[in-house]
Amino acid sequence: MSFERRLTELRKLRKFSQEELAKKVGVHQNVIGRYERGEAKPSIELATKLASVLTVSLDYLVGNTDLELDKSIMDKIITIQKLPEE
Numbered sequence: 001m002s003f004e005r006r007l008t009e010l011r012k013l014r015k016f017s018q019e020e021l022a023k024k025v026g027v028h029q030n031v032i033g034r035y036e037r038g039e040a041k042p043s044i045e046l047a048t049k050l051a052s053v054l055t056v057s058l059d060y061l062v063g064n065t066d067l068e069l070d071k072s073i074m075d076k077i078i079t080i081q082k083l084p085e086e
Contacts, residue, residue, distance in 0.1 A: 003062050004038040010054045010061070011036075025049040 001009075011021050011032075018036070022029040025046060034040040042050065051058040057074060059065045 001063050002038070003041070004036055006061055006063055007032075007050065007054075008036045010056060014054055021050075021053065024053045 011018070016024070017029075018032040019029040022032045026049070027046065031040070035042060047062065048058055051061040054061065057065070
């Protein structure tokens, strides 16, 4: 799935308006609309903010994976990786 479609789908699933999402990431709502229509692409920094606000991985948001791992699952994986091998 494309970034545009995934962004729109996640925004609606999280029940954010374009304006609400824009405020959370610090851009004008027109910018979110342009992303959703495929007229523009966000910087890596902004894409990271979008993924964080939408509680998904950046890979999921940009379409590199179809496996949706929310932030709580990612935090658990990181905690497990930091455990000693014994």
